Amino acid sequence: YSAILTFFSSQQRIEIHKLRQGDNLILGFSIGGGIDQDPTQNPFSEDKTDKGIYVTRVTEGGPAEVAGLQIGDKIMQVNGWDMTMVTHDQARKRLTKRNEEVVRLLVTRQSLQKAVQQSMMS
Amino acid sequence: MSAAMDTESTYSGYSHYSGHSKKAHRQGRDRHKSPRSKDGSRSEKSVTIQTPPAEPLLGNDASRAEEGQDDNWGETTTAITGTSEHSISQEDIARISKDLEDSVGLDCKRYLGLTVAAVLGLLVFLTPIAFILLPQILWRDDLEPCGTVCEGLFISVAFKLLILLIGTWALFFRQPKADIPRVFVFRALLLVLIFLFVFSYWLFYGVRILDSKDTNYQGIVQYAVSLVDALLFIHYLAIVLLELRQLQPMFTVKVVRSTDGESRYYSLGHLSIQRAALVVLENYYKDFTVYNPALLTASKSRAAKHMAGLKVYNVDGPGNNASGQSRAMIAAAARRRDSSHNELYYEEADHERRVKKRRARLVVAVEEAFTHIKRLQAEEQQKAPGEMMDPREAAQAIFPSMARALQKYLRTTRQQQYHSMESILQHLSFCITNNMTSKAFLERYLNPGPTLQYDRDRWFSKQWTLVSEEAVTSGLQDGIVFVLKCLDFSLVVNVKKIPFIKLSEEFIDPKSHKFVLRLQSETSV
Numbered sequence: 172y173s174a175i176l177t178f179f180s181s182q183q184r185i186e187i188h189k190l191r192q193g194d195n196l197i198l199g200f201s202i203g204g205g206i207d208q209d210p211t212q213n214p215f216s217e218d219k220t221d222k223g224i225y226v227t228r229v230t231e232g233g234p235a236e237v238a239g240l241q242i243g244d245k246i247m248q249v250n251g252w253d254m255t256m257v258t259h260d261q262a263r264k265r266l267t268k269r270n271e272e273v274v275r276l277l278v279t280r281q282s283l284q285k286a287v288q289q290s291m292m293s
Numbered sequence: 294m295s296a297a298m299d300t301e302s303t304y305s306g307y308s309h310y311s312g313h314s315k316k317a318h319r320q321g322r323d324r325h326k327s328p329r330s331k332d333g334s335r336s337e338k339s340v341t342i343q344t345p346p347a348e349p350l351l352g353n354d355a356s357r358a359e360e361g362q363d364d365n366w367g368e369t370t371t372a373i374t375g376t377s378e379h380s381i382s383q384e385d386i387a388r389i390s391k392d393l394e395d396s397v398g399l400d401c402k403r404y405l406g407l408t409v410a411a412v413l414g415l416l417v418f419l420t421p422i423a424f425i426l427l428p429q430i431l432w433r434d435d436l437e438p439c440g441t442v443c444e445g446l447f448i449s450v451a452f453k454l455l456i457l458l459i460g461t462w463a464l465f466f467r468q469p470k471a472d473i474p475r476v477f478v479f480r481a482l483l484l485v486l487i488f489l490f491v492f493s494y495w496l497f498y499g500v501r502i503l504d505s506k507d508t509n510y511q512g513i514v515q516y517a518v519s520l521v522d523a524l525l526f527i528h529y530l531a532i533v534l535l536e537l538r539q540l541q542p543m544f545t546v547k548v549v550r551s552t553d554g555e556s557r558y559y560s561l562g563h564l565s566i567q568r569a570a571l572v573v574l575e576n577y578y579k580d581f582t583v584y585n586p587a588l589l590t591a592s593k594s595r596a597a598k599h600m601a602g603l604k605v606y607n608v609d610g611p612g613n614n615a616s617g618q619s620r621a622m623i624a625a626a627a628r629r630r631d632s633s634h635n636e637l638y639y640e641e642a643d644h645e646r647r648v649k650k651r652r653a654r655l656v657v658a659v660e661e662a663f664t665h666i667k668r669l670q671a672e673e674q675q676k677a678p679g680e681m682m683d684p685r686e687a688a689q690a691i692f693p694s695m696a697r698a699l700q701k702y703l704r705t706t707r708q709q710q711y712h713s714m715e716s717i718l719q720h721l722s723f724c725i726t727n728n729m730t731s732k733a734f735l736e737r738y739l740n741p742g743p744t745l746q747y748d749r750d751r752w753f754s755k756q757w758t759l760v761s762e763e764a765v766t767s768g769l770q771d772g773i774v775f776v777l778k779c780l781d782f783s784l785v786v787n788v789k790k791i792p793f794i795k796l797s798e799e800f801i802d803p804k805s806h807k808f809v810l811r812l813q814s815e816t817s818v
Contacts, residue, residue: 197817197818198818200817200818201815201816201817201818202815202816202817202818203813203814203815203816204813205814207812208811208812208813208814209811209812209813212811212813213813227815228815228817230817259814259816263816263818266818267818
């Protein structure tokens with residue numbers, strides 16, 4: 172055998188049901204990034220000019236973790252709204268709309284895959 | 294044979310080999326090697342130092358043959374005595390080898406140079422006047438009348454001569470501040486140039502004018518005016534060569550004192566080695582702290598203790614291999630695991646503490662003493678007539694209260710021989726006269742100052758010798774090293790060229806100064 176590790180991106184659709192805490196509906200994660208922010212300080216992006224919205228923290232046991240959101244995911248769409256060219260504040264607003272109980276996110280995730288190849292000689 | 298041993302022992306590595314034949318001179322021995330020193334090709338590398346013989350260098354024993362000495366005589370080291378009171382020139386090498394006290398011949402040399410220059414200057418100054426006056430004296434009646442033009446020329450000659458006189462006085466008539474070993478090349482060149490120039494003018498004048506009794510007086514006067522103009526230009530040349538050329542800094546020299554490593558850097562222009570040595574010495578007296586032999590004894594005693602415990606026994610037989618022995622000793626001493634570094638560390642820490650304590654006591658004592666002295670105002674003079682004192686008496690009055698603390702401090706810092714009680718009292722009255730505070734008074738004692746601050750008897754450094762491998766009239770170049778020696782220590786001078794600097798410009802438009810704020814916020818949702 173010879174094994175090769177590669178990074179590749181996969182898209183996931185994640186549906187988060189917001190949790191009511193007092194007067195607020197929370198999702199249980201934190202975002203960073205935006206077109207008005209400094210992309211070079213983003214630790215999760217592969218391309219340091221990427222100004223997209225990234226998931227920087229996921230609270231344990233929160234709705235996001237339950238739904239399968241992981242730290243480092245890049246959020247591409249929220250409920251059909253594009254998130255790749257928005258400011259930080261616009262992103263926050265789209266995620267925290269008061270009248271929405273469910274948000275459907277399209278995220279891009281980088282994961283490792285071990286590709287196992289059989290060697291030439293059997 | 295003992296004579297050979299005598300001559301081999303010299304006080305430095307440089308003149309080690311060359312000490313041989315000059316000692317031969319000095320003792321007036323008729324040795325077949327002595328003519329070598331008079332060899333013309335080596336005259337600039339001659340050696341003339343009279344110093345007491347030091348202990349022989351390691352490995353330098355009687356087995357070294359005299360023939361070996363002769364082979365090494367072609368060594369390219371030069372040592373030239375350039376003391377502050379005598380000047381020596383190339384032709385006087387033979388005379389120098391006599392007693393140094395016999396200075397009559399050397400002074401004559403210096404004054405000879407001065408008189409030659411003075412005579413030449415006088416001659417040059419009187420030449421235009423002579424040119425103008427001689428026709429008037431010799432064939433007045435034949436001269437063409439020459440009215441206003443000539444009178445105008447007379448006035449211009451007079452003023453130009455006056456300017457020349459003032460300029461020469463300003464440039465050349467200065468107290469010589471030092472005597473240097475070799476001739477000052479540029480001055481000699483200028484004197485030769487002036488002499489040739491005036492000589493050719495006289496030649497022309499003599500042949501064309503005196504002999505033929507030229508009647509065109511205006512032409513003669515204009516000839517004299519042209520001479521004065523040319524002299525003014527030569528004066529300009531003298532200024533450029535002697536004064537301006539070395540103003541622009543081209544070299545940086547590092548001067549290190551051999552005994553304690555104190556070093557300074559100076560900037561120099563295009564100078565000859567001997568003039569650079571002069572500059573270094575002038576700055577030495579004001580920049581370097583005074584040489585204090587008492588501070589060096591500690592390291593010497595440490596080194597002595599380090600090597601003292603080793604003895605060498607020769608097991609192999611009677612062959613006396615001195616250099617082998619010494620090498621063995623050094624190797625053994627290096628391998629010995631002793632704690633002299635420990636001693637040094639604790640000794641230094643202890644010394645620091647003691648000095649600080651004594652210094653604190655001294656500062657307090659002096660402050661208290663100074664508070665007792667108050668300057669008497671004019672009105673109060675009538676009120677307390679009985680207590681008026683002049684500065685000297687005031688100093689004597691407060692001196693006892695601080696004398697002990699001061700003396701203890703000076704002893705701890707080993708400066709006690711530099712300050713006598715009389716000098717301290719004098720300084721104290723000086724400070725009181727000029728309204729100085731206690732700190733200003735103490736500034737002289739707390740830190741060792743430059744050599745100029747102290748009495749001439751304590752200087753340890755009045756006669757200097759320039760030791761150089763290149764001729765001392767050659768210019769400075771990158772990498773030259775020369776040494777200025779006096780009896781107790783030496784200054785090693787290392788010359789480095791100032792690097793060529795490439796400076797380029799970059800224009801920044803003031804309108805381009807614009808900034809953005811780069812954030813990275815994190816919001817929890």
